[in-house]
Amino acid sequence: MSTMKTDSARPGRGIRPAQSKTPKAPLAQRESPLARGGALIVMGVFTLYFLVPIWWLLVAASKNRSQFNSTNPLWFADFSLFENIGNLVAYRDGVYLKWMLNSALYAGGGALIGTIIAGMCGYALAKYNFPGRELIFNVVLGGVLVPATALALPLFLIFSQISLTNTFWSVFLPSLVSPFGVYLARIYASASVPDELIEAARLDGAGEVRTFFTVSVRMMVPALVTVFLFQFVAIWNNFFLPLIMLRDETLFPVTLGLYAWNSQVNQIPVLRDYVLIGALLSIIPLIIIFLLLQRFWRNGLSAGSVK
């Protein structure tokens, strides 16, 4: 598994940011206008492909129902987005807000705790020598290759044995485990946390656990933010586990709730409006998080991918 191996033979590789590229700039003038035009056209066309559906969603969510079919689908009519949002939030005692809150709890809480425990484990695998270390790491690596959906059904069977299905915990607890997070944290810790630093902290009399939380964590921030983000997205997008675990509507994450509404559109036509507005609102938190944390995760991502 060369791509995932942990050899620290090339320490620091990939953590180096893009600054080394600056000398390239003068070369830019030498490229032919034809090649530059071609590149711009390709990227322009695909920008449309990626953004038009979202633009359409924004426009559609801003229309009232009579205008939805009768006006230009890619341009605004009377702008009633906020009115629509008000209706969505009021519908059935604000069940939509409940779903958003649930998603935030599952994804935010799960990713936060999950990142801390994955970071600790990866750090220990990178910085301490103990028997069984490679075995643990290889089992965890195998876990990266085990599809999460293959676990959903047995998890359901186990949780139903102890009567925990259809509870918050049945979705929250399994979401805490991120083998990929351990993998990334180990790679990153072995490359970016110097042994001398841990030794120095030891000489100062700091305990191991305290050293981790006060000194080492700081050097692992890019990797930890990356782990947090991708686990957040994975939980936010998770569908099979809540689908199979939850019956009670008030426990649904927003994806499952919108799915449930979308499958009832034929019986309750008003739901179509709510599905579209709800879909638009549900993607905004993720976009904001990605934009805010951009600086961190781009560095962390490169650390994981080049190895």
Add this chain to the structure above:
Amino acid sequence: MSASAALSTDAQGSAARTSRLRKPRVQKVRVAHKGAILAFVLPFGVLFGLFYLVPIGYAIYESLLVIKREGTFGAATEVFGGFTQYVLVFQNGPFWQSIGRVLMFGVVQVPIMLGLALLFALLLDSPLLRGKRFFRLAFFVPYAVPGVIAAIMWGYLYSPNLSPFSAVTENINFLSADLVLWAIANVVTWVYVGYNMLIIYSALLAIPTELYEAARLDGAGQLRIAWSVKIPLIMPAIVLTAIFSIIGTLQLLAEPQVFRSFSSAVTSTFTPNLTVYTTSSIPNVNLAAAFSVVLAVATFILSFTFLKFTQRKEAK
């Protein structure tokens, strides 16, 4: 993984040897900071055991059971049935059709998606393009859209009367039995191209620029540099994205499940995971568990074979 697998058996073997040869107390001295290591590893270890290893074991266990009934009205009890469920799995036509369907999907969709991701990453990394920040973000935005939401959106975009592109969708029915698989492929591609592009792009950023400078001085153009210098160097990143894509393809669930409300062509056994879900809600959990096990093993074998295959090619 053979190298690391060998490592693991090595480590296992030596651990067993040391524990046999030495008294535990001696070992305690040799492993420094035992308490700290336990404190670091245990939280993840326990959860990993509970929510990864135990479920895998439990799925295998359930898949070896069959339901026995005493007479017509008797209570149902689970008894050991050996490989009975696996025989049923291998006789189950719809399941294998669904496997064939996602394999066909993967053979077409994964190369297209990764080809596009590679093209965009190379363009972002080349001096040909301006406004890189904008393109990088614009292409990545769909990744923030959950699969379920993306499928709902595209479901409307495909629909003959609600679509903004009704001039197209009135004439081509993307939700028909012939096309719906590729309509779903488009949704998956739309969501994941930007994500894969970023992984490949990050790998490109890590290549030392001196390597291009040398090639440039030798008179190589951008195309030549991309082909002969960049692509070979970022092969590990491409292989990684390919493996995750293969795993994702075999696990397809959310998108087809959503499309069932747009198109009757998506059956309840359209993909392997839909088959698992449908079977478990019959309920026939033993058969569903056997499906899950076979699917997980198939996924593992496929991504593993792919890895070996690409490694051998690289070695040549």
